[in-house]
Amino acid sequence: MSQERLALEAGLERVSISQIERKRVNLGVDSLGKIASVLGCEIPDLFVKPAMGEQEPENLRRGRRSV
Numbered sequence: 606m607s608q609e610r611l612a613l614e615a616g617l618e619r620v621s622i623s624q625i626e627r628k629r630v631n632l633g634v635d636s637l638g639k640i641a642s643v644l645g646c647e648i649p650d651l652f653v654k655p656a657m658g659e660q661e662p663e664n665l666r667r668g669r670r671s672v
Contacts, residue, residue: 606644615639 608626612619616639624630625640632640634648641648655661 611640611643614643 608622612622
């Protein structure tokens with residue numbers, strides 16, 4: 606899901622979603638609830654660490670990707 610779509614559906618700014626992904630800002634419970642709702646999960650699911658041996662997700666490079 607794109608940052609734009611997540612932000613739109615959650616009622617947040619795209620810049621905020623970008624800052625969250627880059628670990629630059631902390632969210633309030635209200636915003637976490639909105640994001641979890643859009644993603645179809647519970648708030649604690651947003652904090653699940655990768656299992657042992659599983660690689661952590663990597664951030665995409667800056668800028669738009671044409672895929």
